[in-house]
Amino acid sequence: MSVQKPSIPQGTRDFGPAVVARRNYIFGIIRRVFEKFGYAPLETPTLENLSVLTGKYGEEGDQLLFKVLNSGNFLKKQKGDVIKEEVTPDDLLAGPKKVLPKIAEKGLRYDLTVPFARYVVMNRGTLTFPFKRYQIQPVWRADRPQRGRYREFYQCDADVVGTDSLLCEAEIVLMMSEVLNALGLTEHTIKINHRRVLGAIYQALGGEGTETDLFTAIDKLDKIGREGVEKELAGRGFSEEATVRLFDLLGVAGGFEEKLERLLAGFVTAGVDADNATADGYKGLQDLKRVLDYLRDFGFDKFENLDFDVTLARGLSYYTGCIFEIKINNVNMGSVSGGGRYDNLTGAFGLPGVSGVGFSFGVDRLYDCLEELNLFPPDTATTTRCLVANFDEEGERAMLPVLRQLRETGISSELYPETGKLGRQFKYADAKGIPFVLLQGSEERAAAQFKLKTMSTGQEQTLTLAEVLAQLQA
């Protein structure tokens, strides 16, 4: 067999010990906040049936799903003596859309929200509603990797289903804010908008073009600017007059409440129908006002980080109410968190009328932000607290009971597995960031003493075992 250079798939990464330690630091903070707000943990399988995943994320999303080839001979099926061709020449001519469902029935999960909805429907009889769950697991997207974008990455979701109370939206803002501040990412903006506000804007323009064209265009405003959006809309069949009216509405400035009032006035003059269920902007504005009131009553004090952003659209097609996104202002990175309310995601699995709302942190992007801003605490790395030096065979045997006592006292420790040069052993401790080295050569052993060296200072103390244990515990 020829030797080959080892490699890992594009967009995936190994996490070494130091990186895992720092990732766990982030996971820990998020998990603690989720649990503090009453969310319970849930895990779902890596693989889902494609029928569960497809059609939930829009056309783009479907293309980004990783599909898993059926096991066995995926071209033929055998029942008894009858062999049936799974894929016919006609299928091949018809293209991938025709062939795919016949050779792949499973896929890697694309996010945690849809599997959650699936879980809720399958377990509706046993769950107590409103059901609050959090979930920290990897997801996969067959995207082109680039800065801050991976093909395998972790999401940390918190969702509630079975209530349409806007208290949940308000609590999402509270959780977002708490996590970011705990991580030291104080320069952030929590953006909030409402799908129905967008719907009302669409209606105010006179119903030209399609809603999705409009939404994706205005979502790009901060990226391509007003001219870019005008150009894009012109190409999608929007009149100049409509575009002007759009920017009148988008241009509303001021604080959260001011924006609400000015949009309300704008919708009234544009003649947006308040009772029109498909474009009920007034409901959207009311919802946002309600969330704001909840936050005030709770005593939320980070309003400078909360922004009602009329241009926030978000691509995932299942959102129906409030939508969220978080941007870290002093790092050039896509959003580190996103979410929103979905009124009928469980409806796709046969359980209509169950509203849910939730959001997700992208740990990998948070990690990149913390690293760029140097916000990791310095001491996340090592697990071993004490290295026991190994002089010679006799010393090795003598140190084993000591090792045991260290561990029973709760001190992470290891005996260097080979006898020999102390220089090498100290180098090992240094490279691994182990703070203490315990030595007992023949001299110390004769006196029933130990030498404890503090690596950072280089100081050594001669102590009894009891003193060593006491000192290392501190």
Add this chain to the structure above:
RNA sequence: GUAGAUAUAGCUCAGCUGGUUAGAGCGUCGGAUUGUGAUUCCGAAGGUCGUGGGUUCGAGCCCCAUUAUUUACCCCA
């Protein structure tokens, strides 16, 4: 899917207009020190120059192809 950039030691990168034996820093290993790391000093190992072809007396350098990586677009955590 579209467009650009890059590929030289374990890592980060030099390498002039195409010209002798391809270099540095860091890391690794050995020694100065057979009971002491990080600091200091001395030394050593480590290269099919991504792969395949072409041009040339001669290619790490020029040309073509290919693969991988990466950035941007689309979309998203």
